[in-house]
Amino acid sequence: MPISLRSNGGAPTPAACSNAPPKVDDAPPVTPPANLDELLSKLATRKNPRHRRACRRCWKPIPPGEQTALVSNQGGSGLTWVHTGCVTPADVAGGSASAAPTPDVKRLEDRIAKLEAAKPQRIEVKVGDAKPRQIDGVAHPELKRVLTRLALRKPVFCPGPTGSGKSFLARQAAQAIGLEFYTMSCSIGMTEGALLGRSQPEGENGSFVYTRTPFMRAYEDGGLFLLDEIDAADSGVLLCVNNAIANGFLDLPGRHRKPRAEQHPDFRIMAAANTYGRGASRMYVGRNPLDESTLDRFRANVIPVDYSRELETKLWSARGCDENLLQVLWEWRKRIETNQMERVLSTRFIEDAADLLAAGIPWKEVADSYFCGWRQDEINKVQE
Structure with missing residues (x-):
């Protein structure tokens, strides 16, 4: 009997807007410039990780996995992803787009990818x-x-x-x-x-x-x-x-x-x-x-169920918490096991900690709660 896991897919319902996009057939043809490779080297690029979306230049769909470039949104504010073949010299001149991936853009891309990975699945x-x-x-x-x-x-x-x-x-x-x-x-x-x-x-x-x-x-x-x-x-x-x-x-x-x-x-x-x-x-x-x-x-x-970093990563990312703190919790668990301590750091606690952090509870308060009732020498071994 086949059983499969599949992520929730499907394009989202587009928000209503006053300026409807032109029909694909009416969109003007875009001719890639001769120095396209040079232009792309100065822009943030990535493969489209999500559902099919429309390019804001040619208005044709961008399938998942196709290479895209981050440029200024013509006729609007902010930035948008377009086909690499739709990039023009104006996107680089004058700093109208992000000239090379900045740390902020990279963090945003990573955040989007993690949220996509943490979406509920359909069984x-x-x-x-x-x-x-x-x-x-x-x-x-x-x-x-x-x-x-x-x-x-x-x-x-x-x-x-x-x-x-x-x-x-x-x-x-x-x-x-x-x-x-x-x-x-x-x-x-x-x-x-x-x-x-x-x-x-x-x-x-x-x-x-x-x-x-x-x-x-x-x-x-x-x-x-x-x-x-x-x-x-x-x-x-x-x-x-x-x-x-x-x-x-x-x-x-x-x-x-x-x-x-x-x-x-x-x-x-x-x-x-x-x-x-x-x-x-x-x-x-x-x-x-x-x-x-x-x-x-x-x-x-018999199906043993141990602590799963895969599950914990998804639970943590779904709540938008700092991944560095999850790494800290994993290191604490490793030290507990290495020192053969009669303590646990469970997936249940990690999920509860993520809920508290997402609600604005300070990390120190969450950590102090975990170590309540521990001897000082035990705390030193875990937090060294």
Whole structure:
């Protein structure tokens, strides 16, 4: 089943203006000057990185990837990009255009390119004649691998460090395939009733009424269910999930009217954890070993989710933050790992920091918040 990622394309709706551009057929022909190469050496040039746009000299379209030059906008203010063949000596004489790429122009070009790269993507999931669906935000790097397995109705297990985007990935997957998203954070005190539902007395007569859980709604009505923090659950409780995955039905002794639940064709399940289900570690001390029968249900579809610089760059750029600060955060993470410190600098924190910086919060305040509760010797190792 083909699954592809495609950036949102299409030309933007042009703004209304009083001076409509001439028709292409009516535009006067432009003859390139003999010294065109010399003129171009004095102007800022680049390949058109965006959608097709009209050249402001000949009014013919400039396809993406075609070389363009930055010149003064004739009949208007500011600068504009035109075909290189439409450049004239007047564009260089008298400094009417930018004579060679200035640092400001270069920074502007880089900024435009980064914003284009950080635009939301469209996830195309070809299931029969279904139309492509659009997801929110930036696509997770592991999204395509997850969708491939969900399309085959396989359970997916995503182990990875805290704040690496596991829940974000599951939510995007549900949106991409058009399913309702359900989730539950597991804990040591969770019972089978939290998954399978329970009968409780209601009303004046105290008659027992069965209450469905998010898991059972996804199981019977269709949807993607995420067992978040699955390694924090009691391994015995999860045995009921094994039956749900393997058998296609569940027996519910507490539901008298319909004691058997049938699995919906659109039911999908994912699990996320900070460990591989083998028990606690120095960083994740409250985790339990999972039963081997539970792990075996997911074994062929384990997709580790680590911190992704690709994802973090897109999240950071989408908010217009200084890239140098992102490099600082990456260097801090590297020093944490090098010094084997029991600390994390997660993708979640990087996204939150970008939101704060975009809202005008000073960098020092963001950094001080991150280091709250650290020993001074730890801070020195990271900020050295």
